[in-house]
Amino acid sequence: MDILATLQGEMDNLSRSEQRIAEILFSDTGFAVNASIIELASRAEVSPPTVTRFCRRLGCQSFSEFKVRLAQSTFVGTRYLQPETVSLSTREVAETIVTRAQTALYAMHGGLDEGLLERAVTQIANASMVYAFGSGGNSSMIAGEIRNRLFRLGLRVSASADHGMQLMLAAAARPGDVIIASSFSGRNLELARALTAARDYKVQTIAITRRETPVGQAADLVLPIEISEGTDILQPTSVRYAFLGMVDIVATLVALRLETGASETLRRIKHQVVASRDKDDREALGD
Amino acid sequence: MDILATLQGEMDNLSRSEQRIAEILFSDTGFAVNASIIELASRAEVSPPTVTRFCRRLGCQSFSEFKVRLAQSTFVGTRYLQPETVSLSTREVAETIVTRAQTALYAMHGGLDEGLLERAVTQIANASMVYAFGSGGNSSMIAGEIRNRLFRLGLRVSASADHGMQLMLAAAARPGDVIIASSFSGRNLELARALTAARDYKVQTIAITRRETPVGQAADLVLPIEISEGTDILQPTSVRYAFLGMVDIVATLVALRLETGASETLRRIKHQVVASRDKDDREALGD
DNA sequence: AATCAAGGACGAAAATAATTTACATGACCT
């Protein structure tokens, strides 16, 4: 879907002229997006037909289709394409963060599988109890968000970031309960163990993680997020946005599935919250 | 920047033919983005020159520039333009969530003030202790994220979601400490009180919130996020993405300010985390 | 009320520009 990402993968299969075109696309996407085929060709020192062929190779039918796809992939900036460069200015940092978040959300969206999603939603909506598991700063935040979203819908839900607790909760869970596990890396072996234990007790397990990983394999159903994390340790991982988005999608679908009951619970929560604020109740479930 | 938003504002000043074009842009952006000027014109039952004039009126120099801008504004979908519609299908829900998140991030990015940001970053980087305050599901998540990001940089940081604690911590804080407060609505009066108390003790206070609100006014420095929350109570608020983005930007800038020390702390944390996983240490600070 | 500019919206057709196709060349490999 993201043409620049596609291009990066194809880099090796390109001829010399085509690599020169690609070079320009990466280094100056802003120019490329606004250029005509002639301008782009002359800047890359190739002929226009070579550009056309280049577009075809990337799966576009025409140069203009290519340009549209290019424009779509460069929402804010393209700095994420040069992960080696350390961004220094405030402006660059902001642009990079926003762009990466957008990219992560986009990748998550592209990887969605409606069938899986619906199965997961059905299980959650019908669960007698939901457990949200995730450890480490990021996944425990996600587990917390799962709790935040689902309790508002009137579901019984408990979040845990503690491996020991997770194992015990899994063992204590009963058929009809659902465990939702979050792992960015998929390599959280204790979490995988808890899921395996839950399986023995016929508890449904849903994992938000990468498929081909210990956690992914241990779960009954995987809502896949296949984004690698990058290596810039100074930067917070953008994968969080993808996970958050997945949680929001699942929670919203569950809400729609439950419909009336959920609205009532939400109304009650809101009433309580608003009562302890000043009078303006236009705000949704604020903070 | 967003041409579809611009267009919505201009709607009244358009002639009949132009409104017919706009109509198509809103109802079938996907078609418009891929269409030639002739196709678009014939579908709107106008002549190509009218389309060209339409583009000019919207500030584009040519039809192709217009198409690029259009492609850039329709990252995933345009459903947010009709906020009243309740989305029902899985596909629609996913599209809506992703689009809203993107929009929120974009709005946050647009509202950034470099000067303020740099002042905040300087204060945080030099703080002897940082307190992150935020209550309610959403803001306490943000406070948690502030802690997650900053402790990795070697800063001393404590997060609290409890109003009573916040007040006490504010009273116990000393000059040189910094409090970062998060409030989506800005109407969290207890939080505002804690900030006011901190001020008396000459503790720097930074708020991520809306400017013209009790919390915004109580803080020394506001990193503004002026997004209203929408009223669909079934949907999680997209403002979270904006807040998260702001936290990431601030944290990254602080990291760059601290530079060497931070990398070392991160390396140590990572070493510990990796040691308790299996051997693959390519993963960043995973879960 | 009828008439008459003035101005704007619009489309037809011409002019221009962009893009693609068809074909030719030359480099490289077998």
Next chain:
DNA sequence: AGGTCATGTAAATTATTTTCGTCCTTGATT
């Protein structure tokens, strides 16, 4: 030597813009 592939040139096609003339609307004048 022959084939294949990458590439360019030039022609053909297609897309876009410009120019110009018509028609409608509006508002003033008779």
